[in-house]
Amino acid sequence: xxxxxxxxxxxxxxxxxxxxxxxxxxxxxxxxxxxxxxxxxxxxxxxxxxxxxxxxxxxxxxxxxxxxxxxxxxxxxxxxxxxxxxxxxxxxxxxxxxxxxxxxxxxxxxxxxxxxxxxxxxxxxxxxxxxxxxxxxxxxxxxxxxxxxxxxxxxxxxxxxxxxxxxxxxxxxxxxxxxxxxxxxxxxxxxxxxxxxxxxxxxxxxxxxxxxxxxxxxxxxxxxxxxxxxxxxxxxxxxxxxxxxxxxxxxxxxxxxxxxxxxxxxxxxxxxxxxxxxxxxxxxxxxxxxxxxxxxxxxxxxxxxxxxxxxxxxxxxxxxxxxxxxxxxxxxxxxxxxxxxxxxxxxxxxxxxxxxxxxxxxxxxxxxxxxxxxxxxxxxxxxxxxxxxxxxxxxxxxxxxxxxxxxxxxxxxxxxxxxxxxxxxxxxxxxxxxxxxxxxxxxxxxxxxxxxxxxxxxxxxxxxxxxxxxxxxxxxxxxxxxxxxxxxxxxxxxxxxxxxxxxxxxxxxxxxxxxxxxx
Amino acid sequence: xxxxxxxxxxxxxxxxxxxxxxxxxxxxxxxxxxxxxxxxxxxxxxxxxxxxxxxxxxxxxxxxxx
Numbered sequence: 001x002x003x004x005x006x007x008x009x010x011x012x013x014x015x016x017x018x019x020x021x022x023x024x025x026x027x028x029x030x031x032x033x034x035x036x037x038x039x040x041x042x043x044x045x046x047x048x049x050x051x052x053x054x055x056x057x058x059x060x061x062x063x064x065x066x067x068x069x070x071x072x073x074x075x076x077x078x079x080x081x082x083x084x085x086x087x088x089x090x091x092x093x094x095x096x097x098x099x100x101x102x103x104x105x106x107x108x109x110x111x112x113x114x115x116x117x118x119x120x121x122x123x124x125x126x127x128x129x130x131x132x133x134x135x136x137x138x139x140x141x142x143x144x145x146x147x148x149x150x151x152x153x154x155x156x157x158x159x160x161x162x163x164x165x166x167x168x169x170x171x172x173x174x175x176x177x178x179x180x181x182x183x184x185x186x187x188x189x190x191x192x193x194x195x196x197x198x199x200x201x202x203x204x205x206x207x208x209x210x211x212x213x214x215x216x217x218x219x220x221x222x223x224x225x226x227x228x229x230x231x232x233x234x235x236x237x238x239x240x241x242x243x244x245x246x247x248x249x250x251x252x253x254x255x256x257x258x259x260x261x262x263x264x265x266x267x268x269x270x271x272x273x274x275x276x277x278x279x280x281x282x283x284x285x286x287x288x289x290x291x292x293x294x295x296x297x298x299x300x301x302x303x304x305x306x307x308x309x310x311x312x313x314x315x316x317x318x319x320x321x322x323x324x325x326x327x328x329x330x331x332x333x334x335x336x337x338x339x340x341x342x343x344x345x346x347x348x349x350x351x352x353x354x355x356x357x358x359x360x361x362x363x364x365x366x367x368x369x370x371x372x373x374x375x376x377x378x379x380x381x382x383x384x385x386x387x388x389x390x391x392x393x394x395x396x397x398x399x400x401x402x403x404x405x406x407x408x409x410x411x412x413x414x415x416x417x418x419x420x421x422x423x424x425x426x427x428x429x430x431x432x433x434x435x436x437x438x439x440x441x442x443x444x445x446x447x448x449x450x451x452x453x454x455x456x457x458x459x460x461x462x463x464x465x466x467x468x469x470x471x472x473x474x475x476x477x478x479x480x481x482x483x484x485x486x487x488x489x490x491x492x493x494x495x496x497x498x499x500x501x502x503x504x505x506x507x508x509x510x511x512x513x514x515x516x517x518x519x
Numbered sequence: 520x521x522x523x524x525x526x527x528x529x530x531x532x533x534x535x536x537x538x539x540x541x542x543x544x545x546x547x548x549x550x551x552x553x554x555x556x557x558x559x560x561x562x563x564x565x566x567x568x569x570x571x572x573x574x575x576x577x578x579x580x581x582x583x584x585x
Contacts, residue, residue, distance in 0.1 A: 060536055067540035071551060078555060081562035089564060089578045118537070119530025167575040167582070351583045383585065473585050476563040486559050493550060500543050508536055 006480040008471050011083040014487040016457070018075050020450055021494040025069025025501070027449055030144060030191055031198020032062040033137040035229050036117075040133050042225075044126045053518035054218050056121075058202065060508060063118060068501040073147070075490065083483060087464050087474035092168030094160050094177060095150050102146035110139035144194075145187050152183035154465050155456070156251045162376050164353045164369055182251060185243040186456075192236035193449055196411060199230020200445035203418055205509065207438025210429060214513040220422065220429060223438075227418035234412045241408075242303070249304035249312070252466060254390065255459035257315045258397040260300055263289045265314035271299025274402070277395050283319050283388050315394070319387045336387030339467075343382025346375035380463060383473040392461040400454035407448035414441055 036059050043051035077099070080088045088095070116124065116132040124132070153159075159176030160169040171177060203226040209219035248256045256262075261277050262269070275290040298308040305312070313322060313333070321335030334342075349371035356364035372379075384390055414437070421428045428434055462470040531537070564574045 064536065064540060067537075067544050068547075070544065071548060075551060075555065075560075078560035081565070082560045083563075085563035086578050086581055089574060090582075115527065115530065119526060119533075123526065164579075165575070166571075167578045347583060350579065354579055354583060473582060477581070478563065482559075486555075489555070489559065493547075497543075497547065504536065504539060504543075 007083075007478060007483060008475050010480050010483040010487060011079070011475060012471060014083070014483060014490060015076065015079055017487065017494070018072075018079065018490055019457075020453070021490075021498065022069070022072045022076065023450065023453060024446065024498065025065055025072060026144070027190070027194035027197040028065045028201060029062070029069055030140050030194030031196070031229070031233065032058065032065065032201070033133075033140045034195055035198055035202055035225060036062055037130075037133045037137045038225055038229060039222075040130050044130045050218065050518035051221075053516075054222055057218070057512060057517040058222065059117065061205070061505060063114075064501060064504050064508065066114065068497050068504075072494070072497070083476055083478060084464070084474050085476040087469060089167060090169065090469060090474070091153075091465065092160075092163075092166070092170055094153055094157075094169055094171045097171065097174075098146040098150040098153075098178070102143050105142070110136060110143060113139060141191050144191055148187045148190055149178050149183045152180070152186045153177055154463075155186075155460055156180060156182040156247070157465050157468055162372065162379075164350060164372055165357070181243070181247045185240050185247050189237060189240035189244055189452075192233045192240060193452065195233030196230050196237055197233075197445045197449050199226045199228075199233055199415065200411060200441050202226025203230060203414070204438045204440075204442035207435040208509070209513060211432060211435035211439070212513050215517050218518050220426070223418060223429075224422040227415045227422060230411065231415035231419060234408065234415060237408065238412070245303045246306065252460055253313055254315065254318050255392065255397070255455075256300075256304060257313065257318060258392045258394045258459050259401040259455060260314075261290050261394055261398045262300070262312065262314040263316045265312045265317050267301070267311045268298050268309055269300040269304075269312040270295035270297050271303060273299075277398055279395060281394075283315050283391055315391055319391065336381065336384070336390050339378045339381040340384055340387065342375045342378035343380060343384070345382075346372055346379045347382040349375065377467060380465065380468045380470050380473065383470050384462070389462060389470075392459050397455055397459040400451040400458065404448055404451040404455060407444050407451070411441070411445060411448065414438075 036055060039051060039055040039058060042048075043055055080095075113132045113135040116129070117136050120129055120132065157169070158180055159173035160171050162168075163170050177183075203223055206219040206223035206226060209215050210223075245256070248259075257265070260272055261275065262272075263281070263283065272290060273294045273296055275293040275295075277290055278288055281287045281289050300312050301310045302308050304310070318333070319336045321333050321338065349368045353365055353368035353372065356362075356368055381390070418438070421434065460466060462472070464471050464474040531541075534541075564577065568574045568577055
């Protein structure tokens with residue numbers, strides 16, 4: 001048992017490490033592709049040569065990030081096959097189909113047009129080259145779409161039937177898988193956050209050039225484009241974040257409760273703006289959950305349900321079940337103890353199916369299949385020892401959510417500031433404090449982006465597939481030593497790649513700052 | 520085909536930063552596919568079992584007894 005816990009924990013840590021490193025590169029690729037396309041559009045529209053130089057400058061930075069980041073995501077697929085084989089088999093073609101579409105369509109589209117974007121400046125007409133640049137921007141977003149569809153299915157498994165003979169889920173509604181509320185909000189939220197991240201990157205690098213008094217005209221022009229793209233990105237991120245909150249309230253209410261450190265929900269639930277969690281608080285005890293709380297009245301009810309008088313369940317409500325009489329209605333949810341019982345019935349039916357299958361008893365197989373189908377929505381609960389095991393790490397989820405929201409709010413103000421300064425107070429662009437605000441915002445936006453994924457992924461623990469499969473059931477029969485070795489191999493590999501990217505970028509920027517990039 | 524080949528050849532020949540990047544990509548891809556995939560990350564079910572029937576049986580058994 002101890003080794004199983006160790007294998008699960010090391011495998012989770014390894015997957016988190018790989019995914020987080022991968023996500024350092026991806027949002028910059030998504031956002032910078034758009035910004036380069038916008039800049040080239042300005043060049044084609046105005047015919048000003050300096051915009052061609054500016055476009056090529058940012059295109060080179062895009063190329064560095066693209067080259068370092070490409071193929072880092074494939075390691076995640078290796079991990080599925082080695083460490084998470086039960087999961088990989090169980091998801092069947094639902095996970096494979098979006099990833100195959102991503103590999104065949106979007107990646108090759110990206111790869112083809114990237115070559116034209118870099119090599120085709122003097123070989124294609126301006127407009128044809130511009131079309132290719134926009135196709136790269138579209139391609140990277142489409143790549144993201146299919147990956148995020150696959151991720152969203154894990155958070156909201158829909159559009160499939162479980163087949164006990166294959167031990168796989170079989171997709172029966174592609175549109176339900178691809179275009180449900182969770183997947184669409186996740187896609188637009190992630191892509192828009194990439195625009196926001198790249199906007200901050202462009203603003204920050206432009207500020208660095210201004211601070212060095214190098215390429216001032218190009219830096220000012222770039223800063224405006226970066227700030228506008230960033231503003232559009234952060235507004236869309238906030239908007240889709242609201243959509244995500246509604247979706248989470250419906251399909252992952254435990255995640256929402258953990259995000260808020262909410263144990264006992266109520267009608268007209270407030271939103272915690274700031275607070276310090278009581279780390280000793282456990283489900284079902286009488287301790288105070290949050291100290292020094294600054295709350296927005298009715299905020300969580302509005303956020304979750306767009307209704308200030310709606311009920312938002314807390315961790316205790318979800319774990320132990322609740323009944324609610326509001327406006328004459330009685331709502332009852334099952335407790336996790338009841339769900340665990342249903343999950344165990346599904347497992348027992350699966351065992352009965354296995355015996356019937358070995359004996360060739362068709363009638364018993366049909367009966368077992370029916371029992372599995374009836375209890376399948378609770379299948380994963382059958383692997384939990386006690387109801388409290390279904391509660392995610394509350395502190396990590398709670399603080400990561402606040403880090404994301406606070407930095408997101410800061411970025412909104414940042415972009416408004418630079419748009420105002422770039423448009424109406426250009427003299428301020430010579431002030432060092434304004435340069436340093438832009439420069440120090442670069443790491444902040446990555447922290448914000450990573451925090452968002454921490455909320456999404458830590459907040460849904462222990463599930464690898466929501467309600468259907470917890471991490472301890474998804475794991476392969478591998479040793480923790482082998483996972484530990486590969487964990488450190490990845491840590492070294494990715495750190496080297498990150499160091500290479502930063503080093504190549506800094507060398508390129510150092511050289512560029514000594515030349516006229518618009519020439 | 521010749522024009523496509525020339526397009527890529529001239530493109531690669533004119534690269535500056537890109538040459539370092541291609542070196543990084545080559546090393547990275549070699550590590551990922553020749554070291555990680557071959558030696559450290561075999562597909563567990565494909566390695567241990569010969570057919571889909573055996574794999575589904577193994578997963579069923581694992582999920583029943585876990």
